[in-house]
Amino acid sequence: GMHAFLEAFAKEHSRDLSPAGEPEAAFAALEALPLAIAGEALIDPPLLCAELRNKTHAAGADLAGLLGGTEEEHTRVHASYLETCLRETIDAPSWDRELKKRDQQRQLEASWRVLLRRTGQPPLEAEHGSLSSNQRSRGHVLL
Secondary structure, three states, rough: HHHHHHHHHHHOOOOOOOOOOOOHHHHHHHHHHHOOOEEEEEHHHHHHHHHHHHHHHHHHHHHHHHHOOOOHHHHHHHHHHHHHHHHHOOOOOOOOOOOHHHHHHHHHHHHHHHHHHHOOOOOHHHHHHOOOOOHOOOOOOOO
């Protein structure tokens, strides 16, 4: 009857009825079918199509309303997740020390740039003899 008809139709139009498909194409194909008798059931495809469209639209509207009401909760869950990730990956005191160290390094480099622009000469290597070669290579002295 009706079940066998709908099963055969769904198999034939499985691509259109998939999440990536075009359900309107399946509805149009159903709507174009003539009246049929399947077992003891009289099948009116245009009427069946109209009923499916209405129920699909109603189900979509219900789902949209349900999902729309979860936006605030989703935002809270997402923010909590991100905060947990940050807490687990960043040790706040060591991060603050690293930021201060980077800021001091930038200030030192900026001071050297100003000095070089004013004097027009790079500092002499002898003036920095107390710094190790490792410190110079890590950028502690801008030459």
